[in-house]
Amino acid sequence: MQSNTNTISRRSVIKGAAALGGAGLAGAFPGIVMAQGNAPETRAAKLGFIALTDAAPLFVADEKGFFRKHGMTEVEVLKQSSWGTTRDNLVLGSKSNGIDGAHILTPMPYLITTGAVTANNVQVPIHILARLNLGGQCISVGNEYKDLKVGVDTREFRKALLAKRVKTGKAVNAAMTFPGGTHDLWIRYWMAAGGVDPNRDINTIVVPPAQMVANMKVGSMDTFCVCEPWNLQLIHQKIGYTAVTTSELWMNHPEKAFAMRADYVQANPNSTKALLKAVMEAQMYCEDPKNRAEVAEICSRRRWINAPLADIVDRMKGDFDYGTGRVESDSKFQMRYWKDHASYPFQSHDLWFLTENIRWGYLPPNIDTRALIARVNREDLWRAAAKELGVAARDIPASTSRGVEKFFDGKVFDPANPKKYLDSLEIKNLKAA
Template sequence: MTDRTSPISMNRRRFLGSTAATAGTAALFSAIGASFPAGVFAQGAGPETPTAQLGFIALTDAAPLFVAKEKGMFDKFGMTDVTVTKQSSWGATRDNLVLGSAGSGIDGGHILTPMPYLIASGAMTQNNQPTPMYILARLNLGGQCISVGKEYADLALSLDTAPFRTALEAKKATGAEVKAAMTFPGGTHDLWIRYWLAAGGIDPNTDIATIVVPPAQMVANMKVGTMDCFCVCEPWNEQLKNQGIGYTALTTSELWMNHPEKAFAMRADYVDANPRSALALTMAIQEAQMWCEDTANKEEMAEICARRQWINAPFADVVDRMKGNFDYGNGKLVENSPHQMRYWADNASYPYKSHDLWFLTEDQRWGYLPADFDKAAIIDRVNREDLWREAAKELGVAAADIPATTSRGVETFFDGKSFDPENPDAYLESQSIKALS
């Protein structure tokens, strides 16, 4: 049994209480569209059920779900009764996944990559009851940002948080609180902002309070001074800048180039009962990702994302960064940024097991998972890259565009640290700031 005074228990209690597209890609998309008439699989039977209840959070990395729905890609593969429903927070997403569609919840959808593991293990569920989950695809690489309030404009913050540390210490000396906002404990945004802070000597467990704020509420909370910095996807960083409330310090691919981000995940019982339906959903998502990657579609994609039923944000807050053009709001301007979100290029869709291993290792680092957590076993249960491969082959994706192995190899971060999937313990040992003792 976990010690209730340990970082693991404390984090659990705190959470539960707060609860460049190429011509080749375009050609492939065109060829796929010509090869698959509506509702037909190549050389196989159609889905067991045409129905699925999917959830999403109002973020631009959910665009493949929006596009698959708007462009009829779910219908095309026989999934003619797919509902895509906005969730109010990642905590609500978790709760609705635990309920499942039989309990008026959801079967799957857009999710922070670590969440299926935190749900499947029971680490972040009520009463620590596990709900088996599968990851069927990655939805994107990169595309998140860390933003700070305008009170820190003179610091022109970027990768180096040492000046931020000094400013925070001065603010705390006046008796004021300092807070960093993320969207779900142990999720991607939590891990990015913790990595950034810790790399500059700011301990996110002791030097600043980390708080949970739903993505769509980030800007309003920064406006009233709830937090000093936050990490979230677009369009909320751009909106913060456009409203003159703060600025973008960095995009998260500056921390880790082309890092994995969101996933397309489903309850395991849905997939086990309806394997062809799960395959059809994955194929629709993959095709939508190809469409999203195509530069020619970016403006239309921004218009789709901005619609009321999806993100419900001004088009101007969505379009520029979706097209790869970043005005950080601090004088830094980058056009066609190498750090823009990827939906299909660079194997963005394939769910590397090595990436899931990094997330679980980081969740151990910060006390969300115990030190003896069996990472390899749960990855083999949750990560269904085999189904991704099957879907890609059905879709006609070239063998050269399907990764040969489940590991992307050694990953290197902006501060010189590296993560070798063959030796995750060495990575943990290299980190001087961590909750894990």
């Protein structure tokens, strides 16, 4: 692996495994090893996840004993049927039969905290503790458009979609997983860069990830954006193909986050840090190429994604057959769990997500983005956890900003001037202030 992937300070992990002669990590931590005064206030947490491969760090933290290693012996990792369900259960909290935290689309903690997507606009403060991955999503297109071999350029696809709309008199649909979420923003950006107005030319519809393939099969949508394994499953079922991986739109873009209710964090600071350390170690485990086949097998299990291993393992390893004749091995666009600072929750990335939510009218233009980020983003806890884990200095970013970001269409996002970026976008749907 490259230098910043790291074999990293998995020191404690390696020692634990070595003590058992290489036995599985799940059995390596039968006791609780916590420094005096740092014991968890509670050993329990209920964490939600959606059946996607970027939730793998939660699966691995459970299966390989990382939660137990850090004293969190009563963690429940619970499948959610949709992102809307995740939102609703976070609003409820575990005391009301909901959840304390989740694998979540990065913008959602902001949308829940502000009440933008909750019933009666109730505001429920949520903290982002870590990013779970970079990249790894795809945009797929139905076989109806196979001759076009749609890729990053959507101009010809736009013509085909508009022609279909005129011919049939029906709307054409692009599916995503949650309004204002990552998949919504990727497919909107991609379409708009080719001149498709996602609010006027087509319909954007919400479909839960696990239902994407079935809906494409019956013709409910023309294109969709989602994580794996649903894009590769679409190809295996001969229903459609992969147009682009989302890192082709924005290299190593931030994607899912690990987030907790703010009241849980406030009441249980040590437990929160223990959860965070477990997730970070699981991310390191997932990143290691030697573990990718095993991680894919874990993901395929019934309690997690419940999908054929064949639909998961290739892309987990970084091998992409787009279903169009294009094949890439060990692709640079593959998902990252730890390498390239994948785990660190850059505030500059949260600012981009907020700016895009302003672009599409999910948030008002006059919202105080800096104050909101300070309220939601807890990179300070990530740094504290990294220090306790002994993470190498090179794997801890010096700044809360990753700097200027460049996109496939030539657009540039400078975190120091988000308005300039917003002004440069031709297609948008700003909400009245």
